[in-house]
Amino acid sequence: MLRLTMLPVDTVHDEYLFLRVLQIFELLFSLLVVDLEEVIASLTTGRARIAAARLDAATGTLHESRALWPLLATMQPEAFALFRQHTEGASAIQSRTYKLLESLCARPADARLNSLAYTSVPEIRARVRDGQVSLDEAFRAVQHSISAGSAGRVRQAMDRFADANLRWRRSHLGLATRTLGPEAAGTGNTSRLTYLAAIHHRPVFGGGG
Ligand code: HEM
Numbered sequence: 001m002l003r004l005t006m007l008p009v010d011t012v013h014d015e016y017l018f019l020r021v022l023q024i025f026e027l028l029f030s031l032l033v034v035d036l037e038e039v040i041a042s043l044t045t046g047r048a049r050i051a052a053a054r055l056d057a058a059t060g061t062l063h064e065s066r067a068l069w070p071l072l073a074t075m076q077p078e079a080f081a082l083f084r085q086h087t088e089g090a091s092a093i094q095s096r097t098y099k100l101l102e103s104l105c106a107r108p109a110d111a112r113l114n115s116l117a118y119t120s121v122p123e124i125r126a127r128v129r130d131g132q133v134s135l136d137e138a139f140r141a142v143q144h145s146i147s148a149g150s151a152g153r154v155r156q157a158m159d160r161f162a163d164a165n166l167r168w169r170r171s172h173l174g175l176a177t178r179t180l181g182p183e184a185a186g187t188g189n190t191s192r193l194t195y196l197a198a199i200h201h202r203p204v205f206g207g208g209g
Contacts, residue, residue, distance in 0.1 A: 009086040014079035021072045022092070028065050029097040032058050036104040036135055043138045048150035055135075055157040062164040069171040077179045093117060093195075099124040105165070106136035106205050117199075136205045162204035169200040 005023065008015045035058035042051035092098065099121045102108065107128060112118060118125040139158065143151045173196045180193060 008083070010083035012079045012082050014075040015083040017072065017075055018080065018083075021068050024068060025065065026095065026097055028061065029095070029101050031061060033097060033101050033104060035061070036101065040104070040133060040135050040138045043135070043142055043154065044133070046142075046146070048142070048146045048154050052150075052153040052157040055154070055161050059157070059161045059164045062161070062168065066167070066171070069175060073175055073178070075179070077181070080179050091120075094120045096121045096124055100127070102204075103128050103132060104134055105162075106134045106203075107132075112199075116195075139205075158205050165204045166201065169196075173197060173200045 006016065006019060008019065035054055039051045039055045039058070042048070042054060093116060099118060103124060108118060113125060113128060118128070135158070139154055143154075173193070176196055177193055
């Protein structure tokens, strides 16, 4: 299994580090997707406190992953440039799990849904267009029919989860900028780092981001 999950394109050792960190984050996104689906199911069946607790657990998982960024920052930009020569066209913008996670938080605005962000992941785009219910929508549907205390707990848990998400995006942008340099051409057909810089602060919930 270890061999099959490690298929580098170069001999430079930092590529191993990069691939493993990428895989750990992908796994993390999958776990968070399961958490969010449970949170949405709990909310829509009137178990708001359970929903809040599960969302806080997801936030905890996201916080625990923070240590991966300084680890990945030990990768030499020159090494990254070397192995990226052989992966033209591949980009984490094509990560289905990341976009599923994002769209389970809130329905993406039409502009984003029709941009490369979602046209790169057609299955997820189709799910959204078919009416996938996000946490943002589920909360808005029930917030006035549950007690103010429960609604407050869920809202606060959402704020904490959103903060952890924004922190992830800032760390990612920081490392991408350091590795590529502000003048570098973007990977995956987006222009440089402008894509990331333009989207990293958009709201996780309730902003049609
Ligand atoms: C030094 C390492 C990294 C660099 C230089 C980098 C660079 C970039 C760039 C430039 C983009 C914009 C799309 C594109 O042009 O390809 C992007 C998107 C993305 N990256 Fe990274 N990245 C790095 C590490 C990671 C890691 C470890 C993950 C974890 C899974 C990750 C996940 C993503 C995701 C999910 C997107 C899409 C974001 C969106 O569409 O909103 N990246 N990255």
